[in-house]
Amino acid sequence: xxxxxxxxxxxxxxxxxxxxxxxxxxxxxxxxxxxxxxxxxxxxxxxxxxxxxxxxxxxxxxxxxxxxxxxxxxxxxxxxxxxxxxxxxxxxxxxxxxxxxxxxxxxxxxxxxxxxxxxxxxxxxxxxxxxxxxxxxxxxxxxxxxxxxxxxxxxxxxxxxxxxxxxxxxxxxxxxxxxxxxxxxxxxxxxxxxxxxxxxxxxxxxxxxxxxxxxxxxxxxxxxxxxxxxxxxxxxxxxxxxxxxxxxxxxxxxxxxxxxxxxxxxxxxxxxxxxxxxxxxxxxxxxxxxxxxxxxxxxxxxxxxxxxxxxxxxxxxxxxxxxxxxxxxxxxxxxxxxxxxxxxxxxxxxxxxxxxxxxxxxxxxxxxxxxxxxxxxxxxxxxxxxxxxxxxxxxxxxxxxxxxxxxxxxxxxxxxxxxxxxxxxxxxxxxxxxxxxxxxxxxxxxxxxxxxxxxxxxxxxxxxxxxxxxxxxxxxxxxxxxxxxxxxxxxxxxxxxxxxxxxxxxxxxxxxxxxxxxxxxxxxxxxxxxxxxxxxxxxxxxxxxxxxxxxx
RNA sequence: GCGCCCGUAGCUCAAUUGGACAGAGCAGCGGCCUUCUAAGCCGCAGGUUGGGGGUUCGAGUCCUCCCGGGCGCGCCA
Numbered sequence: 001x002x003x004x005x006x007x008x009x010x011x012x013x014x015x016x017x018x019x020x021x022x023x024x025x026x027x028x029x030x031x032x033x034x035x036x037x038x039x040x041x042x043x044x045x046x047x048x049x050x051x052x053x054x055x056x057x058x059x060x061x062x063x064x065x066x067x068x069x070x071x072x073x074x075x076x077x078x079x080x081x082x083x084x085x086x087x088x089x090x091x092x093x094x095x096x097x098x099x100x101x102x103x104x105x106x107x108x109x110x111x112x113x114x115x116x117x118x119x120x121x122x123x124x125x126x127x128x129x130x131x132x133x134x135x136x137x138x139x140x141x142x143x144x145x146x147x148x149x150x151x152x153x154x155x156x157x158x159x160x161x162x163x164x165x166x167x168x169x170x171x172x173x174x175x176x177x178x179x180x181x182x183x184x185x186x187x188x189x190x191x192x193x194x195x196x197x198x199x200x201x202x203x204x205x206x207x208x209x210x211x212x213x214x215x216x217x218x219x220x221x222x223x224x225x226x227x228x229x230x231x232x233x234x235x236x237x238x239x240x241x242x243x244x245x246x247x248x249x250x251x252x253x254x255x256x257x258x259x260x261x262x263x264x265x266x267x268x269x270x271x272x273x274x275x276x277x278x279x280x281x282x283x284x285x286x287x288x289x290x291x292x293x294x295x296x297x298x299x300x301x302x303x304x305x306x307x308x309x310x311x312x313x314x315x316x317x318x319x320x321x322x323x324x325x326x327x328x329x330x331x332x333x334x335x336x337x338x339x340x341x342x343x344x345x346x347x348x349x350x351x352x353x354x355x356x357x358x359x360x361x362x363x364x365x366x367x368x369x370x371x372x373x374x375x376x377x378x379x380x381x382x383x384x385x386x387x388x389x390x391x392x393x394x395x396x397x398x399x400x401x402x403x404x405x406x407x408x409x410x411x412x413x414x415x416x417x418x419x420x421x422x423x424x425x426x427x428x429x430x431x432x433x434x435x436x437x438x439x440x441x442x443x444x445x446x447x448x449x450x451x452x453x454x455x456x457x458x459x460x461x462x463x464x465x466x467x468x469x470x471x472x473x474x475x476x477x478x479x480x481x482x483x484x485x486x487x488x489x490x491x492x493x494x495x496x497x498x499x500x501x502x503x504x505x506x507x508x509x510x511x512x513x514x515x516x517x518x519x520x521x522x523x524x525x526x527x528x529x530x531x532x533x534x535x536x537x538x539x540x541x542x543x544x545x546x547x548x549x550x551x552x
Numbered sequence: 553g554c555g556c557c558c559g560u561a562g563c564u565c566a567a568u569u570g571g572a573c574a575g576a577g578c579a580g581c582g583g584c585c586u587u588c589u590a591a592g593c594c595g596c597a598g599g600u601u602g603g604g605g606g607u608u609c610g611a612g613u614c615c616u617c618c619c620g621g622g623c624g625c626g627c628c629a
Contacts, residue, residue, distance in 0.1 A: 030568060043571060046609075056609070108624060143628080166629055191628095208624065281627055292555050292625065299627040304629050331623050332598055334556055360557070360622075365564090402565070405557065409564065409623070414578075418591060421578060425591050437588045444588090466581075479568090486568070501576075511592040512584095552591065 002094055003478045004029050006041045007084055010069035018066055020059075023047040031479060038076065038083030039475060045080050054117055056080030083222055092462040098477055098532045099458055106484045107534075115321050116165035119146040120328035121240070122159040124234035126170045129194055129239035130380040132330070132362045135243045136409060137383075138399035138545065140213045140328040140361060145489035145543045146496075152324070157249040159313065162229050164253075169193065170232070171224040177202025178224070180210060192256065193376055201231055242387040243395060244545060256312055261302050265312040265347075266297060274346045289342055289456065292335070293312030294486065307336060311343040318349055326491070327359045350485040365411050390415050393546045397424040400493040400544055423501055428510075428549055430504035434534040435550040438527070439514050446517055447527055456527040463520040469510040470529060476503050480536050482541065493544060500540045507533060 001009070011027050021042060032041050052059060053189060060077035067075045067082075073091035076083045080291060087435045098105050120140025125134050132294035148154045161167070173193040179186035181203040188194050205227065212219040240246065256262050263319070266282070269275050275282050280300030284307075287294055297308040304312075317325050329337065337356045387395050394415050401423065402408045414422060441447040447456065465471070479499070487495040539550035 028571095029569075032572075033567090034572080037572070041572090046571080081572065096577080114558055126629095161629065164629065169628095279627080283627095296627045301627080303627085305627065310629095331557065333624090333629095336629090338556090342560075358557080410562065411578090414564080422591080423577070426577085429589085429591050433589065433592085440588045445624075475577080490569075494566080495568090498576085505576080509593060511588085512590090515587070517588050552589080 002481075003040055003086065003475065004482070006069070006071050007042070007088070010084070011042055011063070011082070014063055014067040015068065015471060018062065020048060021051060028188060031475075032083065037078065037081065038074075039086045040084040041081050043081055045077075045082060049080075058123065067276065074436060077175070088466055088471055089187045089463075091471050091478075092465055094478055095462055095474045095529060095532060097463070098536075099528060102535065103539065106481050106533065107271065108150045108151060108481065108485055110150045110485075111147065113151065113153050114154040114323045115161050116147055116326070117155045117156045117157050117317060117322045118147065118322045118326050118328065119159055120277045121236075121245070122161070123160045123236060125229050126164055126166055126193055126235060127232060127380075128197055128235045129383040130375060131364060131383055131386055133239075134243060134383040134395060135359060135399045136328050137240065137243050137363050138274065138396045139357065139404060141245045141545050142400050142493040142496075142543060143326060143328065143357060143491060144489065146484060146493065148327075148332045148487050149484050149543060155248045155249055155322070156245075160252045161251055161256055161306075162252050163257075167225055168221065168231060170228050171221055172216065174198050174202060174205075174228045175213065175224045177221055178205045178209075178213070181206035190374065195375065195380070197235070198228075201227070204522075222534065232491055234534060239382070239384045242384045242392070244392050251313070253313075255311055255547055256316060257304075261308070262309055265309060265315050266304065266387065268347055269297070269311075269343060272346050274343070284339065284343065286339060286342055291342060295339055297370070307339055310340055312355055314340055314344060314348065315349070318344075318353060322353075324352065325354050326357055327354070328359065331358055331360050334358060339530055339551065343448060355491075356402055360407045362399075362408045362410055365409050365413075393428070394422070394424050397427075397497065397547050401497045403494050423497070424546065425552070426508075427504045427537065428498045428546070429552060431534060431537040431541070431548045432550065432552045433511055434507075434530045434537075437530060438534075439550075441523075441527060442518055444517065444524055454531070455479040456524065457531050460524045460528040461521070462525050463499075463530060464525040467510075467514060469506065469514065470526070472506050473503075473510065473529060473533060477532055477536055478508055480540070487543075495542055496544060500537065503533070504541075 008027050009030055012022070015022055017428075028043050029049065030041050030043065032038060045056040048054075048059050049056045057077060059081045060080050060082045063082050064075040064077040070081055072084055072088045073086055074085040076085075117349070118140050120136050120143075123129055123134055129137070134390050144154045144156050169189065169192045173188045176186045176188045176192070177198045179202075180199075212222065240454040257408065266275070269284065270282075274285050275297060276285060277283075279295050283294045284297050287292060294307050295307050297311075298304055314325070327337075335358075337358070341354060347352070383395075398415055399408070418425060438447065438453075442449050442453070447453045465474075481498040483495055514526070516530065517523055519526070539549045
């Protein structure tokens, strides 16, 4: 039984024994940040104060005076809080349970194997992935990992927008590059894609096709669009491979049209009275529901807007059996998100079905200062170049280290450092140091190699663990599953970074001060503790898509 | 102008979702390697949480008004 369960049982028991009411919901518990507030504490007295018409401090004192549990050494009332101190034996028993759970430690059965989708990146195939998409790739993948750990059957999906005006512009831009390669002075269209990446493709087409398309025509549009989309997708796949993200499903906009989903969902909205006609177009009645404007669903030329397709896409997701969908999107899509959610509400889909993880943009802080990026203007840093320079681990870690809702300033100089200043290495190095101890233990014969070594650790006598840092380490390890759950449910993988840096921050001083090998009985106990620490570090890093190296 | 997000140490950011005296890492200063990797450890200094008002036993967190920044306000995606 973990710390919280133990404390909850103790508090529930004393409430019952003193015939006090239980608060609605669970008994609140916190991990105090100061040692003088105990190992775990509860603000329950504040919750009972109103009902009992007694001051919180008095209630807390009552509870502290009467609480009794074999695993608690002490209970104090301070400022209305009930502070509990756990016996070292109980902590050591918890460590034993963590070791027994092994790799599965940190997982939850909450999702019950139900299908959940994380849709992310979904960048238009109009250019390579930029640093901004990198944040989304890292974020989405980490969330997918986290929800898998919560027991959901997770699908990673990329929505591919292979039709529409932006693609038209892309094709036109590529055609211009093609003409340029043939020595003609055709400019890239206004608002088109000015990045260099189209230049070599234009040259290639010039060699291959010669002067086959001297004019911009429907035939040219067709040909250049097909090549452009195909080449851009190849580029994007390359970028995703570089950062180590892969998708289970690639869905295409064109597919939704062909299957008639778009038309059908539009009709459904119209039947619900959510649509009106004006200026030859069809609009959704959004202002009636408090949104700031009515958007167009079907243009006057009869083609559906991006929003209309997006709504249909989400209906389709529901029909495909997902019980929960999380879309990772940039802050520039918030209005769109409100419109989609509203449409789903009108259509009667369950409220919690669709959720958005909205993230702010990334700016790069290098020597030249902070730069803004734009794919269309060709002013951006390709994600792959950044990964090639810094490594996948650094890029991934930096991208998820901040709360998604906050702007991310990517500090290139810090990221380039291979020292303690770089938080990724700080965490990874803790893992490496432990690995090193195990290598040394095997070499010196203090611990046999796997599988016998781990078996011995599972059966180890943990009673020599009484150093305060050792007990702190156990308390940190005990928190891990809660961090995983919280990081997933609040869409905040950065909480995992915080945790891992904290865990490494307990380990490093301990390592520096306390010798593990050659300490007789204590050695096996310490190896067991470090085994658990190493497992949690590795698992935490894995959830973020970052490696846990044995050697650095 | 309207809507959404943000403002915390010199810098980059946390803060268990309303809890205790607001915490880290850089940058600054001073110490620690013949012992499992110094990519490390220890110590010092650093704050009116943008500002005012309000709700609450209790506010960085909720409400309100200012100030400053970002994003959006297309029959683009």
